[in-house]
Structures are given as C-alpha cells and as structure tokens.
Amino acid sequence: MDSDLRSRAEARLADAARARGLADPRPPFRERLRLLKQAHPAAFDRAIEHYEQRVLPALVEEEPLPVWIEYGRFLGSLTAAGAVTAIDESGRATQWAPAARASLVLFIPEDTASDVMILAQPAEPSPAQSATAALLVQRALKLE
DSSP states (O other), rough: OHHHHHHHHHHHHEEEEHHTTTSOOOOOOOHHHHHHHHHHHHHHHHHHHHHHIIIHHHHHOOOHHHHHHHHHHHHHHSSOEEEEEEEETTTTTEEEEOOOOEEEEEEESSSTOOOOEEEEBBBSOHHHHHHHHHHTTTTSEEEE
16 A cells, blocks of 8 residues: 555544544544454455545545445445444534534444444543443443
C-alpha cells in the first residue's frame, strides 16, 4: 500500500475528527481487528482488503468521517447484523446521520451476545454518553 496515501488518509481522518470534537476514532477499530484476527481470520482478511482497496482511497477523496463510520459498520457486520446509532449529549439514541456533531456513534448488533462497537466518540463525552458506553460497550451494570 502506498505510504503517502495512508499518511494523507490518516491525517484527513484525524483533522475531521478534531474539527467535530471527536476523539481519535482508530483505537476501537484496531481492537476489533485484533479480535477478528484471533477469532475470525477470514473476516480479518476481508476487513484488511476492504480497508486498503476502498476505505483508504475514499478517506482521501471524500468526507472522511462518513467513510470511517461506514467502515466501522462493515467491521461490525462481519460478525453480526446491526445498526449504526448516534447517542446525543442527553443520551437520546437516533439513527446516525453524517451531520451529527460530537455524537457517540455505535454499531449495535441485533444479536445481544455480540459486542457493541464504538465508531466515534466525543473527546469529552457527556455523562449520558459515558453511561451509555459503559453499559453497552463495557457491559458495566453500575457506574463507579
């Protein structure tokens, strides 16, 4: 893969996230890829191929955050069907739309035994967003 393309794509993604008040969106994806590599090698190979052939070029040519969220939906769907949901500062859930600002964006699988994945999160999440992530992603049943 072209290292210049990778550098430009990553820089555009980081700039877009910062401009929208979001934390670096890459760590949850890296974690999901690690899990796929261990438990679902064929799905991991599909995820890497999809990233290199479709996501990297699109991150440079298109609005980066919608491209990234769609890649997250793709990663989540490799193990379970689900939906991309945005959680606003008050904790209200809606279907994710590219215009949403500083929302917690989750891939929520239909199968409750499958893990919820963070696709994007505010750099400073609201208490409601933090509680939602704790409950759905970390499966914490009480706040500390």
